[in-house]
Structure formats: C-alpha cells, structure tokens
Amino acid sequence: MVERILFPVVPLWLLFIAVVVSFACSSRDGSIRAYIFADSIRVSRTIAHPFSSMQSEGVPGAGCTGPRESALHGASQYNSSGCTEVIPHGRKVLLYGAMGRHNFGDMLMPWIVETMLQRRYGFCPDDFLHADVAGADLRAYGGHLVIGVGSLFSNMYNGSLDVIFCGGETLQDISLNIAMGMFGRGFKACNADDFMHRGHSLAYLLPKDKFAKPGLFIANTVGGPGTSRINQSWFDHCTLRQNLHRAGYEDCLAAPDSVIMINILFGESISLRTNGLPMGRYFAWQFNSRVHFDDGFVDAILAAARTNNFSIVMFRAGAAPGHDGLKPYEAMKSRLEKTDSSIAVTVFDGLNIWDISALISRATLLISTSLHCRIIAFSFYVPRVTVVLGPNGTQVGGNKHFAFMRDWDGDWDYSNDAADARIGLSIQEALRPSSKVVFDNNTRRGVGIYENVFKTWADSLHKHWKSHGRSGRQ
Numbered sequence: 001m002v003e004r005i006l007f008p009v010v011p012l013w014l015l016f017i018a019v020v021v022s023f024a025c026s027s028r029d030g031s032i033r034a035y036i037f038a039d040s041i042r043v044s045r046t047i048a049h050p051f052s053s054m055q056s057e058g059v060p061g062a063g064c065t066g067p068r069e070s071a072l073h074g075a076s077q078y079n080s081s082g083c084t085e086v087i088p089h090g091r092k093v094l095l096y097g098a099m100g101r102h103n104f105g106d107m108l109m110p111w112i113v114e115t116m117l118q119r120r121y122g123f124c125p126d127d128f129l130h131a132d133v134a135g136a137d138l139r140a141y142g143g144h145l146v147i148g149v150g151s152l153f154s155n156m157y158n159g160s161l162d163v164i165f166c167g168g169e170t171l172q173d174i175s176l177n178i179a180m181g182m183f184g185r186g187f188k189a190c191n192a193d194d195f196m197h198r199g200h201s202l203a204y205l206l207p208k209d210k211f212a213k214p215g216l217f218i219a220n221t222v223g224g225p226g227t228s229r230i231n232q233s234w235f236d237h238c239t240l241r242q243n244l245h246r247a248g249y250e251d252c253l254a255a256p257d258s259v260i261m262i263n264i265l266f267g268e269s270i271s272l273r274t275n276g277l278p279m280g281r282y283f284a285w286q287f288n289s290r291v292h293f294d295d296g297f298v299d300a301i302l303a304a305a306r307t308n309n310f311s312i313v314m315f316r317a318g319a320a321p322g323h324d325g326l327k328p329y330e331a332m333k334s335r336l337e338k339t340d341s342s343i344a345v346t347v348f349d350g351l352n353i354w355d356i357s358a359l360i361s362r363a364t365l366l367i368s369t370s371l372h373c374r375i376i377a378f379s380f381y382v383p384r385v386t387v388v389l390g391p392n393g394t395q396v397g398g399n400k401h402f403a404f405m406r407d408w409d410g411d412w413d414y415s416n417d418a419a420d421a422r423i424g425l426s427i428q429e430a431l432r433p434s435s436k437v438v439f440d441n442n443t444r445r446g447v448g449i450y451e452n453v454f455k456t457w458a459d460s461l462h463k464h465w466k467s468h469g470r471s472g473r474q
C-alpha cells in the first residue's frame with residue numbers, strides 16, 4: 001500500500017489538504033511542477049513530459065508546494081563558469097548522475113527514482129534537485145533542468161542534501177575530463193578544481209565532504225566494475241545493477257537497472273504518444289555510430305524482416321558525443337534498400353526520451369547495441385536481441401550487457417551475443433512463441449527484485465525525512 005509522509009511541521013488543519021494534495025502531486029500521471037526563479041520573478045512551469053497528453057494541473061498545496069522549493073537564480077540557468085546560484089529552501093534530495101547530456105537511459109533514471117518516491121512515499125516534485133558534472137537544460141527532450149553539481153558544493157550551497165547516485169555505469173574511475181567529454185563544447189563544470197579527492201577525481205562518486213550538510217548517500221542500482229578507490233562504506237545504502245563479486249562491495253544489494261520500472265510508472269502515458277511514431281509491425285533497430293556491419297549481418301536482418309513481413313525502423317538512443325548518429329542510419333537505409341527494396345525502412349529522428357521509449361515499447365522486436373534499449377524492451381515485454389560484437393570482431397559493448405543478460409535476462413542459446421551470422425539465429429530465437437514465457441518471467445522477476453531493493457533504501461530515506469523534517473533545519 002501507498003504510504004505518505006505527513007510532516008510534523010504541518011498543522012493539523014492542513015493534514016486533510018496535505019493528503020488530497022499528495023494524491024494530486026502523485027496522481028498516476030500527475031503533472032510535475034517546478035518553480036524556477038528567473039531574475040527573482042517566480043515562474044511556475046510544468047516540466048516537459050512525459051505527460052503532454054495528460055496535462056492535469058497538479059494543485060500545489062500544503063504537502064507539495066510552495067515557497068520553500070529551491071530557487072534556481074539568474075537569467076540563464078548557468079553562467080560562464082558553469083555555475084548556477086541555488087538558494088537553499090529546506091532539505092532536498094539531490095539526484096545526481098549523467099543526466100545532463102543526451103543518453104535516454106541516463107535521462108530516465110531520475111524520473112524513475114523521483115516518481116517512485118512521490119507515488120509511494122509522498123515526496124513532492126520540489127523536494128528534488130537534479131545535477132550532472134555540468135549544467136544543461138534537457139527539458140525539450142523530456143529530461144530535466146540539470147545543474148552543475150559544483151553549484152551545490154559547500155562553498156556555494158549550505159542547505160541539507162540527501163544524495164541519490166541515480167545509476168548508469170558510474171561505479172568506476174571516470175575522471176571529470178572523461179565525463180565532460182560527453183558534453184561537447186561550451187559546457188563547463190562549476191567548481192572543477194574541487195572534484196579532486198585524495199588526488200583523483202571520481203566524477204560521479206562524490207564524497208560527503210564536498211557538501212555543507214550531507215544526509216544519506218544512496219547508490220541506486222549503479223553499474224560498473226567497481227573502483228578500488230572507494231568501497232561500499234562511501235554510501236549509506238548501496239545497490240548495484242549487477243552481481244559484483246568484488247572486495248569492498250560485498251554488502252551491496254543487486255537489482256536490475258531502475259529503468260526497468262518505466263512500464264509500471266509511465267506505461268499508460270507512453271502508450272498514448274503519437275509524435276511521428278511508426279505504425280504496424282516493425283523491428284526497432286538502434287546501433288552506435290562506431291559499429292560497422294558486414295553484409296552477412298545486413299542480409300540476416302533483411303531475411304528476418306521478409307520472413308516476418310516487418311518493416312525496419314532505426315532510431316537514436318543517445319545523441320551526445322560518442323553515441324548514435326543520423327548519418328550512419330541514412331547510410332544503412334540506402335544499403336538495405338539497395339539490397340531489398342521490398343522492405344520498408346525508416347529512420348526515426350526524434351530525440352524525446354518518451355517518444356524513443358514509446359517506439360521501443362511497440363516494436364515486435366528490438367535489436368540494439370544500447371543496454372538501455374534492451375532495458376526498456378524488458379520493461380515492456382518486447383522480444384530483444386543485443387548486439388555486443390560488431391561483425392569484424394570490434395567490441396562495441398561488453399561487460400554491462402553480458403551482466404544484464406546473465407543476472408536478469410538470460411539464458412539464451414544464441415541471443416547472448418550477436419556476432420556475424422548468428423544474428424539470424426538470435427532473432428529467430430527471440431521471436432519463438434516459447435521465448436515469450438522466458439521474457440515475461442524475466443521481467444516479472446526483475447521488477448519484484450527492484451521493488452524490494454528500492455524499498456530498503458527508500459524506507460530509510462523516508463524515515464530520515466520524517467525525523468529531520470522537510471525544513472532541513474535538523
């Protein structure tokens with residue numbers, strides 16, 4: 001059952017309103033409101049998506065409103081140093097991760113975490129701040145207004161912060177430089193010098209001493225090989241998206257990546273999206289722009305499309321540097337059409353993360369190099385094939401893909417990798433009626449595990465907020 005926080009600071013007569021409002025703020029597809037201060041004029045806006053089809057007006061009230069939300073100051077969201085002035089207004093949950101550049105999986109993670117905390121624990125939209133190493137406004141793509149995390153370091157921000165490390169392949173030695181490389185030109189990390197910790201910068205694993213009033217530090221199904229520079233004691237709660245048998249991380253709980261919850265949380269609004277999305281029965285095909293496919297691979301894809309009478313739709317899962325490109329897709333389209341003009345091939349160029357999710361959710365089969373494409377398909381019970389090796393042996397993915405299949409979405413004869421000619425067998429296997437039971441079982445089991453593991457830390461965060469109060473005064 002759904003639990004709600006009723007803060008002791010709320011007078012009794014407000015309780016009724018609080019309950020009504022907390023339902024409003026957590027209504028199934030309730031609008032998520034944010035208050036953005038621009039030049040000290042308060043502007044109330046509805047954050048973009050995924051709710052454009054159901055723009056119910058969330059009524060901000062006692063539980064979920066007010067002038068205590070954090071204010072992002074300034075005419076632009078960040079200045080030439082990459083900094084944003086954030087005025088403390090009570091305790092906040094900082095959602096931290098690689099959500100500031102276009103990679104739809106990383107952009108979805110904060111939505112999953114905050115929506116579960118709102119619907120199941122009564123948190124409010126304004127209880128959250130979103131940060132990456134650099135600031136960026138990704139609301140046009142269905143993401144967040146993301147601030148550079150250095151804007152919240154103790155020299156600039158003195159409010160109480162609980163920090164949730166939202167996930168992704170972040171549990172490894174990613175330096176600030178590497179992280180910034182994904183942003184492209186024109187972006188800066190606020191307080192860049194302050195990322196160093198004992199001689200190293202771990203861009204997505206910040207220590208508590210960077211913050212003035214750190215509360216709980218929570219790792220939400222973070223991925224990666226683990227780094228020997230830190231261990232589980234870095235976090236108050238540690239959850240990983242794979243079974244990691246590594247010294248120093250023995251007590252971390254494993255669960256599938258949090259994005260597997262997308263269908264349960266947002267399935268209904270995703271099913272209503274139409275923006276130029278393909279119709280009919282199709283293979284959804286995503287590949288990283290660095291992958292080269294040989295003729296055998298292309299022939300196998302075409303043969304499968306012919307046999308099943310499907311069209312082929314290519315799409316981008318990420319448009320940040322090093323991700324997917326339209327040019328390789330256009331080239332592949334020509335190549336496919338030259339080989340067999342009877343198969344309809346289209347390139348979907350949308351970058352809204354909810355459209356991309358809708359495209360995958362309606363596909364008859366997903367073929368991808370991106371792990372998060374597989375994860376969305378997993379959530380929506382869509383048969384899926386992951387391409388881990390390029391045909392001439394170039395490794396384009398690897399450990400994280402194998403780990404996901406091994407721990408949560410396995411045991412296939414062919415579909416564990418898709419090198420060269422085996423792609424045809426992988427597709428056949430994925431489309432076999434008997435495979436549906438396995439896919440469905442994997443999803444149901446995975447969701448159950450994630451929910452249990454989520455509860456371990458969310459209960460604790462909830463208690464922490466109840467005892468300290470939203471005002472953050474401690």
Ligand SMILES: *[C@@H]1O[C@H](CO)[C@@H](O)[C@H](O)[C@H]1NC(C)=O
Nearest residue numbers: 079080081082083084085156
């Ligand atoms: C950017 O904003 C921060 C926070 O308001 C401020 O401390 C810093 O001096 C500003 N830097 C520049 C170059 O404007």
Ligand SMILES: *[C@@H]1O[C@H](CO)[C@@H](O)[C@H](O)[C@H]1NC(C)=O
Nearest residue numbers: 086087088156157158159212
């Ligand atoms: C916290 O910072 C604000 C300015 O952002 C300042 O007005 C306030 O006095 C500071 N509080 C403490 C306890 O340092």
Ligand SMILES: *[C@@H]1O[C@H](CO)[C@@H](O)[C@H](O)[C@H]1NC(C)=O
Nearest residue numbers: 230231232233234247248249
């Ligand atoms: C983790 O690291 C801390 C400090 O860096 C150390 O004191 C502790 O013994 C380590 N714990 C484990 C389980 O490795």
Ligand SMILES: *[C@@H]1O[C@H](CO)[C@@H](O)[C@H](O)[C@H]1NC(C)=O
Nearest residue numbers: 279280281308309310311344
């Ligand atoms: C193949 O699909 C197209 C469009 O989806 C449909 O018009 C056609 O009848 C189908 N052909 C067969 C043989 O099923």
Ligand SMILES: *[C@@H]1O[C@H](CO)[C@@H](O)[C@H](O)[C@H]1NC(C)=O
Nearest residue numbers: 292293294390391392393394
């Ligand atoms: C793989 O094949 C492509 C196209 O034939 C080629 O450009 C690329 O260099 C090859 N990669 C390796 C590692 O051989």
Ligand SMILES: *[C@@H]1O[C@H](CO)[C@@H](O)[C@H](O)[C@H]1NC(C)=O
Nearest residue numbers: 434436437438439440441442
């Ligand atoms: C699917 O799960 C059900 C119930 O948990 C189990 O009885 C069945 O054997 C599973 N089937 C497969 C193919 O794993």
